[in-house]
Amino acid sequence: MEDYVVKTIAVGVVSWSSVFILIRKVLLPRRSFDFCNRIVSTLHAMTAVALASLSVQDWSCPVWPLASKSTPQQMITIAVSVAYLIYDLLCCQFDVKPNLDNSIHHVVSIAGLCAGLAYQECGSEMVATLWITEISSPFLHLRELLKELGYKGTDLNLAADIMFAAIFSVARMVGGPYLAYVTLSAPTNPLLIKAMALALQLLSTYWFYKIVKMMMYKLLSRRAAVQTSKST
Numbered sequence: 001m002e003d004y005v006v007k008t009i010a011v012g013v014v015s016w017s018s019v020f021i022l023i024r025k026v027l028l029p030r031r032s033f034d035f036c037n038r039i040v041s042t043l044h045a046m047t048a049v050a051l052a053s054l055s056v057q058d059w060s061c062p063v064w065p066l067a068s069k070s071t072p073q074q075m076i077t078i079a080v081s082v083a084y085l086i087y088d089l090l091c092c093q094f095d096v097k098p099n100l101d102n103s104i105h106h107v108v109s110i111a112g113l114c115a116g117l118a119y120q121e122c123g124s125e126m127v128a129t130l131w132i133t134e135i136s137s138p139f140l141h142l143r144e145l146l147k148e149l150g151y152k153g154t155d156l157n158l159a160a161d162i163m164f165a166a167i168f169s170v171a172r173m174v175g176g177p178y179l180a181y182v183t184l185s186a187p188t189n190p191l192l193i194k195a196m197a198l199a200l201q202l203l204s205t206y207w208f209y210k211i212v213k214m215m216m217y218k219l220l221s222r223r224a225a226v227q228t229s230k231s232t
Contacts, residue, residue, distance in 0.1 A: 001118050004072070005079045012083020016040060020091060033095055035148050037088070038141040044084040045137035051077040052131040055123075063128045063179060067186040070116070070123025077127055081134075082113045112196040122193045125183045129200065132171045132179060139164035158222060165215045172204035 024036040055073045056062050070078075089106040092098055116126045142160045151157045183189055183197040 001114075002075065002120075005075050005117055008076055008079040009083045009086070012080050013086050016044065016084050016087035017091070019043065020087070032148060035145060037091055037095075038145055040091075041084075041088065042138050042141045042145075044081070045134040045141070048077070048081050048084075048130050048134040051080060052127045052134075055127050057124070062131075063124050063182055065124060066182055067122060067188045068124060070120050070126075074123030074127050075117060075120070077130065078113050078117055078123075081130055082110060082117070085110050085113070108199075112192070115190070115192050115196075119190055119193070122183070122189055125179065125186075125189070125193065125197070128175075128179050129197070132175045133200070135171050136164055136168040139167060158218065161215065161218060165211050168211060169208060173208050176201050176204050 020036060020040045023039055024031075024033070028036055028039075051073075055071065055077050057071075058064050085106050089103060089110070092102060092106075113126065116122055139160055143157065143164060146152070146154075146157045146160055180197045180201040184194050
């Protein structure tokens with residue numbers, strides 16, 4: 001792994017940790033641990049999408065060139081997200097209720113991204129993966145932030161739910177399968193990268209199913225509540 005990549009990860013871990021401490025201790029000391037961490041997660045999601053967008057070489061074919069050597073800009077984009085994942089993995093261990101599933105997800109993601117950094121290949125595919133996985137994250141966190149701010153069950157919270165579900169569905173179930181196809185069909189891509197692409201799409205499909213069920217329940221519940229209020 002290149003020295004500048006290692007330095008980017010090290011500086012990134014310190015930077016994300018410092019942002020969390022600033023928010024937790026100075027800016028929003030009365031908010032919960034989870035609230036402050038979700039703000040950092042939202043900042044990372046926006047940063048990751050911005051860096052991934054800037055590293056695209058040809059918007060007429062965003063995942064291009066395929067199975068090629070990663071550019072320095074792509075390597076830095078990936079390194080910034082690796083740094084965030086390391087920070088978040090450590091940070092979540094200090095939460096009131098550490099989530100084992102979340103920790104496993106972070107370890108697998110770190111391993112996959114670090115493999116890409118070590119191979120110095122598949123930069124286009126991995127940056128596209130970051131874009132697809134992070135584009136819906138701000139709305140994912142907004143849902144929970146609104147609940148702590150007292151907007152649980154309101155139209156605003158429902159709007160955040162709908163935006164998250166819509167963006168997740170388009171990104172993961174339209175862009176995701178295409179990205180998985182081009183990654184798996186490229187003969188020179190490392191086997192580990194192909195395995196990660198397939199695993200990501202399977203996981204995305206599972207979460208898509210869960211999100212559809214959640215949204216159907218929420219929309220039907222909201223409809224029933226409206227009808228009940230009208231009848232009374």
